[in-house]
Amino acid sequence: MSAESFNISAIRENKLLARREVLVEVSHHKAPTPTRKDLREWVAKQLGVDVSSVFIRKIKTEYGIGKSVAEVHVYSDSKMARIIEPLYILARNLGEEGKKLLEEVKKKRSERREKKRKRKK
Structure with a gap:
């Protein structure tokens, strides 16, 4: 994170879903878009929370x-x-934990589909 500067532009409290919705502006001249990992760590540090409770929804880069x-x-x-x-x-x-979770869910879904197909026959 050499030439990158982060800035929190807005924080919105969503009490119904027990979360804060944060907009972060990143300036990265002559550098690639920052990774989700770097951004998660920075936001967690700034807000004083654990990295496991921070989720990047979208990163939009201006060309x-x-x-x-x-x-x-x-x-x-x-x-x-x-x-x-x-x-x-x-x-x-x-990361890896998320990929394993996704594969596990896909496997369960396919098993359910197979059961439904067998019932229809």
């Missing part, structure tokens, strides 16, 4: 400007995040 805007959800409890966030967001943010 040629060297500026990105990230949409981040910060949950009060990581268990709540696993219930609310879609599987693809969990897989993107949790």
Whole structure:
């Protein structure tokens, strides 16, 4: 994170879902878009929460400007995040653990489909 500067532009409290919705502006002139891991660690450090409760929803990069805007959800409890966030967001943010979770869910879905097919016959 040499030439990158992060700035929290907005924080919105969502009490119903027990999370904070944060907009982060990243300036990265002559550098690639920051990784989700770097962004998660920075947001967690700034807000004083555990990295496991921070989830990057979207990073939108402006072409040629060297500026990105990230949409981040910060949950009060990581268990709540696993219930609310879609599987693809969990897989993107949790790395290997997320990929295993996604594969496990896909396997369960395919097993359910097979059972339904057998019942119809």
